[in-house]
Amino acid sequence: MTDKLITVKEVSLNNNCPECYSTDGLTLTFKQKFKETKFYRSITNEVVEELKCNKCQSTIYPVSWTDAIDRVVDYQKKAFVPKPASLKLKRLAWIIFIVIDLITLLVILMLLFPEVLGMS
Numbered sequence: 001m002t003d004k005l006i007t008v009k010e011v012s013l014n015n016n017c018p019e020c021y022s023t024d025g026l027t028l029t030f031k032q033k034f035k036e037t038k039f040y041r042s043i044t045n046e047v048v049e050e051l052k053c054n055k056c057q058s059t060i061y062p063v064s065w066t067d068a069i070d071r072v073v074d075y076q077k078k079a080f081v082p083k084p085a086s087l088k089l090k091r092l093a094w095i096i097f098i099v100i101d102l103i104t105l106l107v108i109l110m111l112l113f114p115e116v117l118g119m120s
């Protein structure tokens with residue numbers, strides 16, 4: 001099973017970068033966790049925020065956020081609407097379901113009409 005993060009929203013912030021003090025480099029990215037297995041692909045409710053500066057190419061961790069950044073991130077978090085959690089079955093899952101259905105049907109037929117299948 002693989003967990004991936006997909007970018008759902010990107011917001012440019014006007015705050016000073018704590019690293020290079022540039023005011024037009026900060027970008028807040030919202031990423032949502034996405035799970036993928038052989039059977040299904042699903043989007044979870046788990047959201048991760050990441051703050052990056054495009055000027056100095058550094059990731060700004062919450063430890064070094066200023067109060068102003070904290071406030072803006074908080075505001076953006078409230079305004080952010082995540083993608084609804086969803087689950088999408090892959091073809092393999094459908095094939096397995098169909099096979100299970102067919103087997104169930106066969107078992108029922110065998111129980112109801114054993115003579116048809118020469119089982120009596």
Ligand SMILES: [Zn+2]
Binds near residue numbers: 021025054055
């Ligand atoms: Zn910077």
